Amino acid sequence: MFQKILIANRGEIALRVLRAAKELGIQTVAVHSTADADAMHVRLADESVCIGPPPSRDSYLNIHQIVAACEITGADAVHPGYGFLSENAKFADILAAHNITFIGPSGDHIRIMGDKIEAKRTAKRLGIPVVPGSEGAVSDEKEAKRVAAEIGYPVIIKASAGGGGRGMKVALTEADLEIALATARTEAGAAFGDDAVYIEKYLQKPRHIEVQIFGDGAGKGVHLGERDCSLQRRHQKVWEEANSPALNSEERSRIGDICANAVANLGYSGAGTIEFLYENGEFYFIEMNTRLQVEHTITEAITGIDLVHEQIRVASGGGLSIKQSDIRFQGHAIECRINAEDPRTFAPSPGTITHFHTPGGLGIRVDSGVYSGYRIPPYYDSLIGKLIVHGRNRVECMMRLRRALDEFVVDGINTTLPLFRDLVGNPDIANGDYDIHWLEKYLAKSE
Template identity: 70%
Template sequence: MFKKILIANRGEIALRVVRAAREMGIASVAVHSTADSDAMHVRMADESICIGPPSGTLSYLSIPSIVSACEISGAEAIHPGYGFLSENARFVEILEEMNIAFIGPSAEHIRLMGDKITAKDTMKALGVPCVPGSDGGVPDLESAQRLGAEMGYPVIVKATAGGGGRGMKVAMSAADMENAFHTARSESKAAFGNDEVYIEKYLTTPRHIEIQIFGDGRGQAVHLGERDCSLQRRHQKVLEEAPGPAITASERARIGKICADAMAKLGYSGAGTVEFLYENGEFYFIEMNTRLQVEHPVTEAVMGVDLVREQIRVAAGMKMSFRQEDLVPRGHAIEVRINAEKLPDFAPSPGTISHYHAPGGLGVRMDSALYDGYKIPPNYDSLIGKLIVHGRDRPEALARLDRALGELIVDGVHTTVPLFHALLQEPDIQAGDYNIHWLEQWLASHTVAE
């Protein structure tokens, strides 16, 4: 087992890894920018090293700075958290060259799944169901128009190197294709330096279902059920729950086994998430995230496992501590992502926290790095906390979430908490009857203010 690990991230996920390491008797090293000198993960870690100015490019994304911090501290391994360098294959290769363990999958698997077309082709070959679409990139508008006519509209044009909703445009009819094709290419070029796009059939009312998988890198892999992440705004997840309210036990077992078998054949190591669109009882693969997800706590709640602890164990060469037959979902869990944003426009709201009180009680978990007097910097993502609740069933989890939101106090900045108070009153949310378009349609007709 490692004696010391470095955490190449910030905020609540860095603190999450610090806690797991401490429980395992492993020393932790926090890295931070000058904007994060007083951050909670810096205070809680055993050691801390400043790696640069506030800009993420010059600090948390600076591979030389992070590798130097690892060498200075004597850390044997690096946990990347999510975002930043967590899916950077070159970073993993450099660590291998430096004999530093990466707590995550291989560079090969990160690269394989990082390209959407290659990922789709790979998954199709492994027996994973995929959305009908183009075979590879679409070189020009004429090809796009021909494919649209063959598949039937609506279709969606997607950036090959895309993510976070960027480089994605829907063509509802043939008349929309020219604008969708050129806009997706230009957005992709600006965001990723790559203007290649591909085309898929656009499902009209799907849910976003993701399967949590875990592999030992030696041909063994399991699935830990699904999460429903359909409540999204601008392709960004807002609320996640497990089990999915629309998924049956037989569907869970079927798609879970397909994903676990695929990862076993790949020899995948560590945590990963296989994401699908789900409509009319069918699953369609869209992408795989080769890292820990923001929403991993809902799986931990229903499965009773510590995914970060398991990541560290497997990266250290140990066997997985659970088998497929051990992984039976118990109860229901829901997570809401709380951002420092001002409603109704969701404008970023950095500032100083004058008072913070986390909710508590049975089945309540608050993953946050906030504290009284903390200054939220304007340089990073606006996520400031994740409130996770667990109950015996979905109605109990919803009631617990409502109660916990009422206990949460974050003074000094604006937050998205009022959005969740409003959503919990909606019959569709109470019934679990929603799809990936529901939230944006609801926001278009509702004004949520503090």
């Protein structure tokens, strides 16, 4: 087991990793920018190192500073959390060159899944169902029109190196394709330094279903069920559920086994999530995230398995502590992402939190690194906390969530709490009857 883990992140996920490490008796090192000197994970870590000024590129994305912090403190492993350097293959390679363990998959697997075209090829080879589309990047408008005609309109154009909705455009007809293709390429080049794009069939009313997997790097893999992340705004997840209200046990088992076998055959090590669009009983691969997800908490709620403990165990060479037959799904869980944003315009709302009170009681968990008097800096992602609710079934979970949202108080800044209070009372949400377009349509009607 590791002696000391450096946490190369900030906010609630840094605190989440720190808690797991402390439970395992491992020393912790927090790194932080000057803007985060008073952050909770910095206060609670055994050691802390300032790695630069507020901009991410000069601190949390500064590989050399993070490696130097490892050498100064004697950290023998790095947990990247999510975001920042968590899916940076170069970072994983550099750590390995310095004999520091990256708590995650190999740099090669990060590269494969980070390239959306190569990821799709690999998924297809491993027996994972994929969305019909181009075999690789489309070279020009003529090829794009040929592919689109073969798979049928509407189609979606995606950046090969992309994510988060950038470099992604829909063409409903051939007349739309030229502009959509040019716009997607321009956005992809600006956002990722790579303007390669590919084309897929655009599904009309799909749900976003993702499967949590774990591999030991030596040919063993398990799945821990699925999460439904269909409530999204601009391709960003807002509300997640486990298990999905849209799947039955047979579908759950089928797609889970496909994913577990795939990561075993890939020789994948650590946590990962294979994401799908789901429509009319069929699953279509979108991408694989080679890291811990924001919404890992709801999987923990229904399985009772600490995913960060398991990450650390696998990375230290201890292998998986669980077999597929050990995993049991109990009850239902929902996570709401509480952001420092205006609940209607979604404009960022940095500032000082004057009063912070979290809900409690059976089945309630809040992952947050903020506190009364904490100042939300304007430099980073707006997520300030996650409300996770677990119940014996979905009805009980929704009732408990409604009560927890009423108890949650964050004063001094705007947050998205009012949005969730609206959603929990909506009949479509209560019935689990929504798709990836539902939330944006709902918000448009509310304007």
